[in-house]
Amino acid sequence: MIINGDKVMVGATQSPANAFIFCGELVAATTTAVGGVLKLQNTYGLDLIVTDVLFDITTESTGAATLDVGVDDGGDTSNDTLFDALDVNTAAGLFNAHKNAGTNGKHNVVWKEDEYIVATASATVAGLVGNYKIFAIAR
Numbered sequence: 001m002i003i004n005g006d007k008v009m010v011g012a013t014q015s016p017a018n019a020f021i022f023c024g025e026l027v028a029a030t031t032t033a034v035g036g037v038l039k040l041q042n043t044y045g046l047d048l049i050v051t052d053v054l055f056d057i058t059t060e061s062t063g064a065a066t067l068d069v070g071v072d073d074g075g076d077t078s079n080d081t082l083f084d085a086l087d088v089n090t091a092a093g094l095f096n097a098h099k100n101a102g103t104n105g106k107h108n109v110v111w112k113e114d115e116y117i118v119a120t121a122s123a124t125v126a127g128l129v130g131n132y133k134i135f136a137i138a139r
Helices: none
Strands: 002-004 007-009 012-014 019-025 038-041 048-059 066-072 083-087 093-096 109-111 116-121 129-138
Touching: 019 038, 048 066, 048 083, 066 109
Parallel strands: none
Antiparallel strands: 002 007, 012 019, 019 129, 038 116, 048 093, 048 109, 048 129, 066 083, 066 116
């Protein structure tokens, strides 16, 4: 928990250098709904710069699917600015936005206040087991 001014932030850790780490589990979504695998809103009262994203996939999905991961203003449109077509079906492993970003992915993305980071599957990711870590700094 972080206390930042008058806000109490749960699910985030802040270092003295205004760096944030967001952690949680990925959802084994059986639909292609936007944010079905991950939907995280920036409710922390300031714009952030995402410096890296790690997906630690311990069990790959049984469905042949990829993930698009990125920032969207309303959390209702798929985005691939962090990971573009990350294959979560062929192998478990540790994936990061620096090495596994794909064609459109970047590892430094602005995440404005009230915007969302969304992970959207191209098909069912049933059986997927994994977690995420998102690293960000204050803008």
